[in-house]
Amino acid sequence: MAATIGVVVYPGTNCEHDAVLALESLGVRAELLFHDQRSFSGLDALVIAGGFAHGDYLRPGAIARFSPVMGAIEDFARRGGPVVGICNGFQVLCESGLLPGALQKNRGLRFLCQDSQLRVTSTSSVLTSQATVGELLSIPINHFSGSYTCDIDTLRILREQDRIVLRYVDNPNGSIDDIAGIANEMGNVVGLMPHPERASSALLGSVDGIVLLRSLITSAMATT
Amino acid sequence: MRYLAHVDVTLRPGIADPEGATIAKALPALGFDSVHAVRVGKRFSVELDAKDLHAAESLAASLADRLLANTVIEEAVIHITEA
Structure with missing residues:
Protein backbone atom coordinates (compact mmCIF):
# COMPACT_ATOMS: atom_id res chain seq x y z
CA MET A 1 0.00 0.00 0.00
CA ALA A 2 1.28 3.44 -0.91
CA ALA A 3 2.21 5.65 1.99
CA THR A 4 0.71 9.10 2.49
CA ILE A 5 2.85 12.00 3.64
CA GLY A 6 1.29 15.11 5.17
CA VAL A 7 2.85 18.48 4.30
CA VAL A 8 2.20 20.99 7.07
CA VAL A 9 1.06 24.49 6.07
CA TYR A 10 1.02 27.56 8.32
CA PRO A 11 -0.05 31.03 7.18
CA GLY A 12 3.06 32.18 5.30
CA THR A 13 4.39 28.74 4.38
CA ASN A 14 5.41 28.82 0.71
CA CYS A 15 7.16 25.56 -0.15
CA GLU A 16 4.27 23.17 0.43
CA HIS A 17 3.39 22.63 -3.22
CA ASP A 18 7.04 22.07 -4.15
CA ALA A 19 7.23 19.45 -1.41
CA VAL A 20 4.00 17.74 -2.51
CA LEU A 21 5.14 17.70 -6.15
CA ALA A 22 8.59 16.32 -5.29
CA LEU A 23 7.13 13.58 -3.06
CA GLU A 24 4.43 12.60 -5.58
CA SER A 25 7.03 12.42 -8.36
CA LEU A 26 8.64 9.68 -6.27
CA GLY A 27 5.43 7.68 -6.20
CA VAL A 28 4.03 8.48 -2.77
CA ARG A 29 0.77 10.22 -1.90
CA ALA A 30 1.12 13.68 -0.36
CA GLU A 31 -1.52 15.95 1.06
CA LEU A 32 -1.60 19.31 2.80
CA LEU A 33 -2.16 19.45 6.54
CA PHE A 34 -3.27 22.86 7.80
CA HIS A 35 -2.10 24.69 10.92
CA ASP A 36 -5.61 24.93 12.41
CA GLN A 37 -6.31 21.18 12.34
CA ARG A 38 -6.19 19.79 15.86
CA SER A 39 -5.87 16.21 14.68
CA PHE A 40 -5.15 14.15 11.61
CA SER A 41 -5.24 10.52 10.59
CA GLY A 42 -4.02 8.30 7.80
CA LEU A 43 -0.64 10.00 7.50
CA ASP A 44 2.54 7.92 7.59
CA ALA A 45 5.03 10.79 7.76
CA LEU A 46 5.04 14.57 7.98
CA VAL A 47 7.01 17.28 6.23
CA ILE A 48 6.95 20.75 7.76
CA ALA A 49 7.56 22.82 4.66
CA GLY A 50 9.61 25.97 4.32
CA GLY A 51 8.47 29.56 4.08
CA PHE A 52 7.72 32.27 6.61
CA ALA A 53 5.17 30.87 9.04
CA HIS A 54 3.21 33.74 10.62
CA GLY A 55 5.52 36.17 8.82
CA ASP A 56 8.44 34.99 10.95
CA TYR A 57 7.20 37.56 13.47
CA LEU A 58 8.97 37.53 16.83
CA ARG A 59 11.35 34.77 15.68
CA PRO A 60 11.08 32.24 12.85
CA GLY A 61 8.83 29.44 14.10
CA ALA A 62 7.98 31.13 17.40
CA ILE A 63 4.29 31.67 16.67
CA ALA A 64 3.83 28.53 14.54
CA ARG A 65 4.86 26.52 17.56
CA PHE A 66 1.56 27.40 19.25
CA SER A 67 -0.63 26.44 16.26
CA PRO A 68 -3.50 24.02 16.96
CA VAL A 69 -1.84 21.35 14.77
CA MET A 70 1.35 21.28 16.86
CA GLY A 71 -0.10 19.08 19.61
CA ALA A 72 -0.96 16.41 17.03
CA ILE A 73 2.48 16.73 15.41
CA GLU A 74 4.16 16.31 18.81
CA ASP A 75 2.06 13.21 19.58
CA PHE A 76 2.89 11.76 16.15
CA ALA A 77 6.60 12.42 16.69
CA ARG A 78 6.56 10.91 20.21
CA ARG A 79 4.98 7.73 18.86
CA GLY A 80 7.91 7.45 16.45
CA GLY A 81 6.25 8.89 13.35
CA PRO A 82 8.72 10.32 10.81
CA VAL A 83 8.75 14.15 10.88
CA VAL A 84 11.04 16.26 8.72
CA GLY A 85 11.25 20.04 9.02
CA ILE A 86 12.74 21.82 6.03
CA CYS A 87 14.15 25.33 6.49
CA ASN A 88 11.34 27.19 8.29
CA GLY A 89 10.14 23.75 9.36
CA PHE A 90 13.50 23.16 11.07
CA GLN A 91 13.04 26.47 12.90
CA VAL A 92 9.55 25.36 14.00
CA LEU A 93 10.92 22.04 15.30
CA CYS A 94 13.61 23.83 17.33
CA GLU A 95 11.17 26.38 18.73
CA SER A 96 8.77 23.61 19.72
CA GLY A 97 11.51 21.69 21.51
CA LEU A 98 11.18 18.60 19.29
CA LEU A 99 14.78 19.30 18.30
CA PRO A 100 17.42 20.96 20.50
CA GLY A 101 19.18 24.25 19.79
CA ALA A 102 18.10 27.27 17.80
CA LEU A 103 18.62 28.94 14.43
CA GLN A 104 20.09 32.42 14.47
CA LYS A 105 20.62 35.08 11.86
CA ASN A 106 23.29 34.08 9.35
CA ARG A 107 26.86 35.12 10.01
CA GLY A 108 27.35 38.11 7.71
CA LEU A 109 23.64 39.01 7.92
CA ARG A 110 22.94 38.07 4.32
CA PHE A 111 19.87 36.26 3.06
CA LEU A 112 21.46 33.25 1.38
CA CYS A 113 19.84 31.79 -1.73
CA GLN A 114 22.37 29.49 -3.38
CA ASP A 115 23.40 25.91 -3.92
CA SER A 116 25.09 24.37 -0.92
CA GLN A 117 27.42 21.40 -0.81
CA LEU A 118 26.49 18.98 1.96
CA ARG A 119 28.12 15.92 3.38
CA VAL A 120 26.02 13.11 4.81
CA THR A 121 27.47 12.48 8.26
CA SER A 122 24.97 10.04 9.72
CA THR A 123 22.55 7.58 8.21
CA SER A 124 20.70 6.82 11.44
CA SER A 125 17.73 9.07 10.71
CA VAL A 126 14.54 8.87 8.69
CA LEU A 127 15.95 11.42 6.22
CA THR A 128 19.33 9.83 5.57
CA SER A 129 18.77 6.08 5.96
CA GLN A 130 19.17 5.45 2.21
CA ALA A 131 22.25 7.65 1.86
CA THR A 132 25.88 6.79 2.53
CA VAL A 133 28.11 8.40 5.13
CA GLY A 134 30.50 10.75 3.32
CA GLU A 135 28.20 11.13 0.31
CA LEU A 136 28.25 14.68 -1.10
CA LEU A 137 24.97 16.34 -2.05
CA SER A 138 24.31 19.62 -3.83
CA ILE A 139 21.07 21.08 -2.46
CA PRO A 140 19.94 24.73 -2.38
CA ILE A 141 19.58 26.83 0.75
CA ASN A 142 17.27 29.83 1.00
CA HIS A 143 17.30 31.49 4.41
CA PHE A 144 18.21 34.43 6.62
CA SER A 145 18.16 32.65 9.98
CA GLY A 146 19.97 29.39 9.30
CA SER A 147 22.94 29.56 11.61
CA TYR A 148 22.45 26.59 13.91
CA THR A 149 23.53 27.09 17.49
CA CYS A 150 23.31 25.15 20.72
CA ASP A 151 25.16 24.95 24.01
CA ILE A 152 28.35 22.93 24.22
CA ASP A 153 26.74 20.06 26.17
CA THR A 154 24.02 19.69 23.55
CA LEU A 155 26.66 19.67 20.80
CA ARG A 156 28.58 16.95 22.61
CA ILE A 157 25.40 14.84 22.91
CA LEU A 158 24.54 15.39 19.23
CA ARG A 159 28.01 14.17 18.27
CA GLU A 160 28.08 11.23 20.66
CA GLN A 161 24.64 10.03 19.59
CA ASP A 162 25.43 10.39 15.88
CA ARG A 163 22.61 12.88 15.42
CA ILE A 164 24.32 15.41 13.12
CA VAL A 165 23.00 14.04 9.84
CA LEU A 166 24.18 16.68 7.35
CA ARG A 167 27.08 19.13 7.43
CA TYR A 168 27.99 21.97 5.07
CA VAL A 169 31.23 21.54 3.17
CA ASP A 170 31.72 25.35 3.04
CA ASN A 171 29.75 26.54 6.03
CA PRO A 172 27.84 29.47 4.45
CA ASN A 173 25.96 30.77 7.49
CA GLY A 174 28.17 30.28 10.54
CA SER A 175 26.41 27.20 11.93
CA ILE A 176 28.21 25.60 14.86
CA ASP A 177 30.20 22.52 13.76
CA ASP A 178 29.04 23.13 10.12
CA ILE A 179 25.64 21.69 11.03
CA ALA A 180 23.06 21.69 8.22
CA GLY A 181 20.71 19.09 9.71
CA ILE A 182 20.16 17.19 12.96
CA ALA A 183 17.94 14.41 14.25
CA ASN A 184 16.28 13.73 17.59
CA GLU A 185 17.42 10.84 19.78
CA MET A 186 15.15 8.29 18.07
CA GLY A 187 16.16 9.51 14.61
CA ASN A 188 12.51 9.96 13.56
CA VAL A 189 12.48 13.77 13.77
CA VAL A 190 14.90 15.60 11.50
CA GLY A 191 15.40 19.27 10.75
CA LEU A 192 17.55 20.71 7.97
CA MET A 193 18.01 24.13 6.41
CA PRO A 194 18.63 23.01 2.78
CA HIS A 195 15.64 22.26 0.53
CA PRO A 196 15.74 18.69 -0.84
CA GLU A 197 12.45 19.28 -2.69
CA ARG A 198 14.27 21.89 -4.79
CA ALA A 199 16.86 19.32 -5.83
CA SER A 200 14.45 16.61 -6.93
CA SER A 201 14.47 16.92 -10.71
CA ALA A 202 17.13 17.43 -13.40
CA LEU A 203 15.06 20.44 -14.52
CA LEU A 204 15.83 22.08 -11.18
CA GLY A 205 19.57 21.59 -11.63
CA SER A 206 20.09 18.83 -9.09
CA VAL A 207 18.58 15.49 -8.17
CA ASP A 208 20.62 15.12 -5.00
CA GLY A 209 17.62 15.72 -2.75
CA ILE A 210 15.97 12.54 -3.98
CA VAL A 211 18.02 10.23 -1.78
CA LEU A 212 16.78 12.17 1.26
CA LEU A 213 13.15 12.15 0.15
CA ARG A 214 13.41 8.44 -0.68
CA SER A 215 14.73 7.80 2.81
CA LEU A 216 11.69 9.57 4.24
CA ILE A 217 9.35 7.63 1.95
CA THR A 218 10.99 4.36 3.02
CA SER A 219 10.39 5.28 6.66
CA ALA A 220 6.80 6.23 5.88
CA MET A 221 6.19 2.87 4.15
CA ALA A 222 7.64 1.05 7.14
CA THR A 223 4.97 2.60 9.37
CA THR A 224 2.02 1.57 7.16
CA MET B 1 -4.55 46.53 38.93
CA ARG B 2 -3.13 47.35 35.55
CA TYR B 3 0.60 47.10 35.07
CA LEU B 4 3.04 47.88 32.31
CA ALA B 5 5.77 45.31 31.88
CA HIS B 6 8.83 46.15 29.85
CA VAL B 7 10.46 42.92 28.75
CA ASP B 8 13.98 43.34 27.39
CA VAL B 9 15.11 40.31 25.41
CA THR B 10 18.80 40.03 24.58
CA LEU B 11 21.08 37.29 23.36
CA ARG B 12 22.76 35.37 26.16
CA PRO B 13 26.39 36.25 26.83
CA GLY B 14 28.62 34.23 24.52
CA ILE B 15 25.99 33.86 21.79
CA ALA B 16 27.24 35.50 18.59
CA ASP B 17 25.41 38.71 17.68
CA PRO B 18 26.19 39.52 14.02
CA GLU B 19 23.81 42.51 14.07
CA GLY B 20 25.53 44.05 17.11
CA ALA B 21 28.97 43.36 15.64
CA THR B 22 28.01 45.12 12.39
CA ILE B 23 26.76 48.18 14.26
CA ALA B 24 29.88 48.21 16.44
CA LYS B 25 32.01 48.25 13.29
CA ALA B 26 29.98 51.10 11.74
CA LEU B 27 30.13 53.47 14.73
CA GLU B 47 0.05 45.90 29.43
CA LEU B 48 -1.49 43.39 31.78
CA ASP B 49 -3.88 43.02 34.71
CA ALA B 50 -2.77 41.36 37.92
CA LYS B 51 -3.84 41.49 41.56
CA ASP B 52 -0.51 42.89 42.77
CA LEU B 53 3.04 43.64 41.68
CA HIS B 54 4.27 40.17 42.57
CA ALA B 55 1.55 38.50 40.45
CA ALA B 56 2.34 40.87 37.58
CA GLU B 57 6.01 39.95 37.78
CA SER B 58 5.37 36.24 37.71
CA LEU B 59 2.90 36.60 34.80
CA ALA B 60 5.43 38.65 32.82
CA ALA B 61 8.22 36.19 33.59
CA SER B 62 6.07 33.31 32.43
CA LEU B 63 5.07 34.89 29.12
CA ALA B 64 8.63 36.03 28.51
CA ASP B 65 9.95 32.49 28.97
CA ARG B 66 7.18 30.81 27.00
CA LEU B 67 7.05 33.11 24.00
CA LEU B 68 8.96 36.38 23.97
CA ALA B 69 12.41 34.89 24.50
CA ASN B 70 13.89 31.71 23.07
CA THR B 71 15.70 30.69 26.23
CA VAL B 72 18.14 28.53 24.26
CA ILE B 73 19.87 31.68 23.02
CA GLU B 74 18.13 34.62 24.71
CA GLU B 75 17.36 35.94 28.17
CA ALA B 76 14.69 38.33 29.36
CA VAL B 77 14.92 41.14 31.91
CA ILE B 78 11.59 42.47 33.20
CA HIS B 79 10.77 45.93 34.59
CA ILE B 80 7.25 46.46 35.91
CA THR B 81 5.46 49.70 36.71
CA GLU B 82 1.85 50.50 37.57
CA ALA B 83 0.11 51.65 34.40
Missing part, protein backbone atom coordinates in the same frame (compact mmCIF):
# COMPACT_ATOMS: atom_id res chain seq x y z
CA PRO B 28 33.86 54.32 14.56
CA ALA B 29 33.30 55.36 10.93
CA LEU B 30 30.97 58.05 12.28
CA GLY B 31 33.59 59.23 14.72
CA PHE B 32 32.43 57.24 17.76
CA ASP B 33 35.92 55.89 18.38
CA SER B 34 35.31 54.99 22.01
CA VAL B 35 32.68 52.32 21.17
CA HIS B 36 34.08 48.82 21.50
CA ALA B 37 31.01 46.57 21.66
CA VAL B 38 27.29 46.62 20.82
CA ARG B 39 24.69 43.97 21.62
CA VAL B 40 21.26 44.17 20.00
CA GLY B 41 18.01 43.25 21.76
CA LYS B 42 14.29 43.79 21.63
CA ARG B 43 11.96 45.55 24.05
CA PHE B 44 8.34 44.47 24.46
CA SER B 45 5.85 46.72 26.27
CA VAL B 46 3.13 44.51 27.68
Whole structure:
Protein backbone atom coordinates (compact mmCIF):
# COMPACT_ATOMS: atom_id res chain seq x y z
CA MET A 1 0.00 0.00 0.00
CA ALA A 2 1.28 3.44 -0.91
CA ALA A 3 2.21 5.65 1.99
CA THR A 4 0.71 9.10 2.49
CA ILE A 5 2.85 12.00 3.64
CA GLY A 6 1.29 15.11 5.17
CA VAL A 7 2.85 18.48 4.30
CA VAL A 8 2.20 20.99 7.07
CA VAL A 9 1.06 24.49 6.07
CA TYR A 10 1.02 27.56 8.32
CA PRO A 11 -0.05 31.03 7.18
CA GLY A 12 3.06 32.18 5.30
CA THR A 13 4.39 28.74 4.38
CA ASN A 14 5.41 28.82 0.71
CA CYS A 15 7.16 25.56 -0.15
CA GLU A 16 4.27 23.17 0.43
CA HIS A 17 3.39 22.63 -3.22
CA ASP A 18 7.04 22.07 -4.15
CA ALA A 19 7.23 19.45 -1.41
CA VAL A 20 4.00 17.74 -2.51
CA LEU A 21 5.14 17.70 -6.15
CA ALA A 22 8.59 16.32 -5.29
CA LEU A 23 7.13 13.58 -3.06
CA GLU A 24 4.43 12.60 -5.58
CA SER A 25 7.03 12.42 -8.36
CA LEU A 26 8.64 9.68 -6.27
CA GLY A 27 5.43 7.68 -6.20
CA VAL A 28 4.03 8.48 -2.77
CA ARG A 29 0.77 10.22 -1.90
CA ALA A 30 1.12 13.68 -0.36
CA GLU A 31 -1.52 15.95 1.06
CA LEU A 32 -1.60 19.31 2.80
CA LEU A 33 -2.16 19.45 6.54
CA PHE A 34 -3.27 22.86 7.80
CA HIS A 35 -2.10 24.69 10.92
CA ASP A 36 -5.61 24.93 12.41
CA GLN A 37 -6.31 21.18 12.34
CA ARG A 38 -6.19 19.79 15.86
CA SER A 39 -5.87 16.21 14.68
CA PHE A 40 -5.15 14.15 11.61
CA SER A 41 -5.24 10.52 10.59
CA GLY A 42 -4.02 8.30 7.80
CA LEU A 43 -0.64 10.00 7.50
CA ASP A 44 2.54 7.92 7.59
CA ALA A 45 5.03 10.79 7.76
CA LEU A 46 5.04 14.57 7.98
CA VAL A 47 7.01 17.28 6.23
CA ILE A 48 6.95 20.75 7.76
CA ALA A 49 7.56 22.82 4.66
CA GLY A 50 9.61 25.97 4.32
CA GLY A 51 8.47 29.56 4.08
CA PHE A 52 7.72 32.27 6.61
CA ALA A 53 5.17 30.87 9.04
CA HIS A 54 3.21 33.74 10.62
CA GLY A 55 5.52 36.17 8.82
CA ASP A 56 8.44 34.99 10.95
CA TYR A 57 7.20 37.56 13.47
CA LEU A 58 8.97 37.53 16.83
CA ARG A 59 11.35 34.77 15.68
CA PRO A 60 11.08 32.24 12.85
CA GLY A 61 8.83 29.44 14.10
CA ALA A 62 7.98 31.13 17.40
CA ILE A 63 4.29 31.67 16.67
CA ALA A 64 3.83 28.53 14.54
CA ARG A 65 4.86 26.52 17.56
CA PHE A 66 1.56 27.40 19.25
CA SER A 67 -0.63 26.44 16.26
CA PRO A 68 -3.50 24.02 16.96
CA VAL A 69 -1.84 21.35 14.77
CA MET A 70 1.35 21.28 16.86
CA GLY A 71 -0.10 19.08 19.61
CA ALA A 72 -0.96 16.41 17.03
CA ILE A 73 2.48 16.73 15.41
CA GLU A 74 4.16 16.31 18.81
CA ASP A 75 2.06 13.21 19.58
CA PHE A 76 2.89 11.76 16.15
CA ALA A 77 6.60 12.42 16.69
CA ARG A 78 6.56 10.91 20.21
CA ARG A 79 4.98 7.73 18.86
CA GLY A 80 7.91 7.45 16.45
CA GLY A 81 6.25 8.89 13.35
CA PRO A 82 8.72 10.32 10.81
CA VAL A 83 8.75 14.15 10.88
CA VAL A 84 11.04 16.26 8.72
CA GLY A 85 11.25 20.04 9.02
CA ILE A 86 12.74 21.82 6.03
CA CYS A 87 14.15 25.33 6.49
CA ASN A 88 11.34 27.19 8.29
CA GLY A 89 10.14 23.75 9.36
CA PHE A 90 13.50 23.16 11.07
CA GLN A 91 13.04 26.47 12.90
CA VAL A 92 9.55 25.36 14.00
CA LEU A 93 10.92 22.04 15.30
CA CYS A 94 13.61 23.83 17.33
CA GLU A 95 11.17 26.38 18.73
CA SER A 96 8.77 23.61 19.72
CA GLY A 97 11.51 21.69 21.51
CA LEU A 98 11.18 18.60 19.29
CA LEU A 99 14.78 19.30 18.30
CA PRO A 100 17.42 20.96 20.50
CA GLY A 101 19.18 24.25 19.79
CA ALA A 102 18.10 27.27 17.80
CA LEU A 103 18.62 28.94 14.43
CA GLN A 104 20.09 32.42 14.47
CA LYS A 105 20.62 35.08 11.86
CA ASN A 106 23.29 34.08 9.35
CA ARG A 107 26.86 35.12 10.01
CA GLY A 108 27.35 38.11 7.71
CA LEU A 109 23.64 39.01 7.92
CA ARG A 110 22.94 38.07 4.32
CA PHE A 111 19.87 36.26 3.06
CA LEU A 112 21.46 33.25 1.38
CA CYS A 113 19.84 31.79 -1.73
CA GLN A 114 22.37 29.49 -3.38
CA ASP A 115 23.40 25.91 -3.92
CA SER A 116 25.09 24.37 -0.92
CA GLN A 117 27.42 21.40 -0.81
CA LEU A 118 26.49 18.98 1.96
CA ARG A 119 28.12 15.92 3.38
CA VAL A 120 26.02 13.11 4.81
CA THR A 121 27.47 12.48 8.26
CA SER A 122 24.97 10.04 9.72
CA THR A 123 22.55 7.58 8.21
CA SER A 124 20.70 6.82 11.44
CA SER A 125 17.73 9.07 10.71
CA VAL A 126 14.54 8.87 8.69
CA LEU A 127 15.95 11.42 6.22
CA THR A 128 19.33 9.83 5.57
CA SER A 129 18.77 6.08 5.96
CA GLN A 130 19.17 5.45 2.21
CA ALA A 131 22.25 7.65 1.86
CA THR A 132 25.88 6.79 2.53
CA VAL A 133 28.11 8.40 5.13
CA GLY A 134 30.50 10.75 3.32
CA GLU A 135 28.20 11.13 0.31
CA LEU A 136 28.25 14.68 -1.10
CA LEU A 137 24.97 16.34 -2.05
CA SER A 138 24.31 19.62 -3.83
CA ILE A 139 21.07 21.08 -2.46
CA PRO A 140 19.94 24.73 -2.38
CA ILE A 141 19.58 26.83 0.75
CA ASN A 142 17.27 29.83 1.00
CA HIS A 143 17.30 31.49 4.41
CA PHE A 144 18.21 34.43 6.62
CA SER A 145 18.16 32.65 9.98
CA GLY A 146 19.97 29.39 9.30
CA SER A 147 22.94 29.56 11.61
CA TYR A 148 22.45 26.59 13.91
CA THR A 149 23.53 27.09 17.49
CA CYS A 150 23.31 25.15 20.72
CA ASP A 151 25.16 24.95 24.01
CA ILE A 152 28.35 22.93 24.22
CA ASP A 153 26.74 20.06 26.17
CA THR A 154 24.02 19.69 23.55
CA LEU A 155 26.66 19.67 20.80
CA ARG A 156 28.58 16.95 22.61
CA ILE A 157 25.40 14.84 22.91
CA LEU A 158 24.54 15.39 19.23
CA ARG A 159 28.01 14.17 18.27
CA GLU A 160 28.08 11.23 20.66
CA GLN A 161 24.64 10.03 19.59
CA ASP A 162 25.43 10.39 15.88
CA ARG A 163 22.61 12.88 15.42
CA ILE A 164 24.32 15.41 13.12
CA VAL A 165 23.00 14.04 9.84
CA LEU A 166 24.18 16.68 7.35
CA ARG A 167 27.08 19.13 7.43
CA TYR A 168 27.99 21.97 5.07
CA VAL A 169 31.23 21.54 3.17
CA ASP A 170 31.72 25.35 3.04
CA ASN A 171 29.75 26.54 6.03
CA PRO A 172 27.84 29.47 4.45
CA ASN A 173 25.96 30.77 7.49
CA GLY A 174 28.17 30.28 10.54
CA SER A 175 26.41 27.20 11.93
CA ILE A 176 28.21 25.60 14.86
CA ASP A 177 30.20 22.52 13.76
CA ASP A 178 29.04 23.13 10.12
CA ILE A 179 25.64 21.69 11.03
CA ALA A 180 23.06 21.69 8.22
CA GLY A 181 20.71 19.09 9.71
CA ILE A 182 20.16 17.19 12.96
CA ALA A 183 17.94 14.41 14.25
CA ASN A 184 16.28 13.73 17.59
CA GLU A 185 17.42 10.84 19.78
CA MET A 186 15.15 8.29 18.07
CA GLY A 187 16.16 9.51 14.61
CA ASN A 188 12.51 9.96 13.56
CA VAL A 189 12.48 13.77 13.77
CA VAL A 190 14.90 15.60 11.50
CA GLY A 191 15.40 19.27 10.75
CA LEU A 192 17.55 20.71 7.97
CA MET A 193 18.01 24.13 6.41
CA PRO A 194 18.63 23.01 2.78
CA HIS A 195 15.64 22.26 0.53
CA PRO A 196 15.74 18.69 -0.84
CA GLU A 197 12.45 19.28 -2.69
CA ARG A 198 14.27 21.89 -4.79
CA ALA A 199 16.86 19.32 -5.83
CA SER A 200 14.45 16.61 -6.93
CA SER A 201 14.47 16.92 -10.71
CA ALA A 202 17.13 17.43 -13.40
CA LEU A 203 15.06 20.44 -14.52
CA LEU A 204 15.83 22.08 -11.18
CA GLY A 205 19.57 21.59 -11.63
CA SER A 206 20.09 18.83 -9.09
CA VAL A 207 18.58 15.49 -8.17
CA ASP A 208 20.62 15.12 -5.00
CA GLY A 209 17.62 15.72 -2.75
CA ILE A 210 15.97 12.54 -3.98
CA VAL A 211 18.02 10.23 -1.78
CA LEU A 212 16.78 12.17 1.26
CA LEU A 213 13.15 12.15 0.15
CA ARG A 214 13.41 8.44 -0.68
CA SER A 215 14.73 7.80 2.81
CA LEU A 216 11.69 9.57 4.24
CA ILE A 217 9.35 7.63 1.95
CA THR A 218 10.99 4.36 3.02
CA SER A 219 10.39 5.28 6.66
CA ALA A 220 6.80 6.23 5.88
CA MET A 221 6.19 2.87 4.15
CA ALA A 222 7.64 1.05 7.14
CA THR A 223 4.97 2.60 9.37
CA THR A 224 2.02 1.57 7.16
CA MET B 1 -4.55 46.53 38.93
CA ARG B 2 -3.13 47.35 35.55
CA TYR B 3 0.60 47.10 35.07
CA LEU B 4 3.04 47.88 32.31
CA ALA B 5 5.77 45.31 31.88
CA HIS B 6 8.83 46.15 29.85
CA VAL B 7 10.46 42.92 28.75
CA ASP B 8 13.98 43.34 27.39
CA VAL B 9 15.11 40.31 25.41
CA THR B 10 18.80 40.03 24.58
CA LEU B 11 21.08 37.29 23.36
CA ARG B 12 22.76 35.37 26.16
CA PRO B 13 26.39 36.25 26.83
CA GLY B 14 28.62 34.23 24.52
CA ILE B 15 25.99 33.86 21.79
CA ALA B 16 27.24 35.50 18.59
CA ASP B 17 25.41 38.71 17.68
CA PRO B 18 26.19 39.52 14.02
CA GLU B 19 23.81 42.51 14.07
CA GLY B 20 25.53 44.05 17.11
CA ALA B 21 28.97 43.36 15.64
CA THR B 22 28.01 45.12 12.39
CA ILE B 23 26.76 48.18 14.26
CA ALA B 24 29.88 48.21 16.44
CA LYS B 25 32.01 48.25 13.29
CA ALA B 26 29.98 51.10 11.74
CA LEU B 27 30.13 53.47 14.73
CA PRO B 28 33.86 54.32 14.56
CA ALA B 29 33.30 55.36 10.93
CA LEU B 30 30.97 58.05 12.28
CA GLY B 31 33.59 59.23 14.72
CA PHE B 32 32.43 57.24 17.76
CA ASP B 33 35.92 55.89 18.38
CA SER B 34 35.31 54.99 22.01
CA VAL B 35 32.68 52.32 21.17
CA HIS B 36 34.08 48.82 21.50
CA ALA B 37 31.01 46.57 21.66
CA VAL B 38 27.29 46.62 20.82
CA ARG B 39 24.69 43.97 21.62
CA VAL B 40 21.26 44.17 20.00
CA GLY B 41 18.01 43.25 21.76
CA LYS B 42 14.29 43.79 21.63
CA ARG B 43 11.96 45.55 24.05
CA PHE B 44 8.34 44.47 24.46
CA SER B 45 5.85 46.72 26.27
CA VAL B 46 3.13 44.51 27.68
CA GLU B 47 0.05 45.90 29.43
CA LEU B 48 -1.49 43.39 31.78
CA ASP B 49 -3.88 43.02 34.71
CA ALA B 50 -2.77 41.36 37.92
CA LYS B 51 -3.84 41.49 41.56
CA ASP B 52 -0.51 42.89 42.77
CA LEU B 53 3.04 43.64 41.68
CA HIS B 54 4.27 40.17 42.57
CA ALA B 55 1.55 38.50 40.45
CA ALA B 56 2.34 40.87 37.58
CA GLU B 57 6.01 39.95 37.78
CA SER B 58 5.37 36.24 37.71
CA LEU B 59 2.90 36.60 34.80
CA ALA B 60 5.43 38.65 32.82
CA ALA B 61 8.22 36.19 33.59
CA SER B 62 6.07 33.31 32.43
CA LEU B 63 5.07 34.89 29.12
CA ALA B 64 8.63 36.03 28.51
CA ASP B 65 9.95 32.49 28.97
CA ARG B 66 7.18 30.81 27.00
CA LEU B 67 7.05 33.11 24.00
CA LEU B 68 8.96 36.38 23.97
CA ALA B 69 12.41 34.89 24.50
CA ASN B 70 13.89 31.71 23.07
CA THR B 71 15.70 30.69 26.23
CA VAL B 72 18.14 28.53 24.26
CA ILE B 73 19.87 31.68 23.02
CA GLU B 74 18.13 34.62 24.71
CA GLU B 75 17.36 35.94 28.17
CA ALA B 76 14.69 38.33 29.36
CA VAL B 77 14.92 41.14 31.91
CA ILE B 78 11.59 42.47 33.20
CA HIS B 79 10.77 45.93 34.59
CA ILE B 80 7.25 46.46 35.91
CA THR B 81 5.46 49.70 36.71
CA GLU B 82 1.85 50.50 37.57
CA ALA B 83 0.11 51.65 34.40
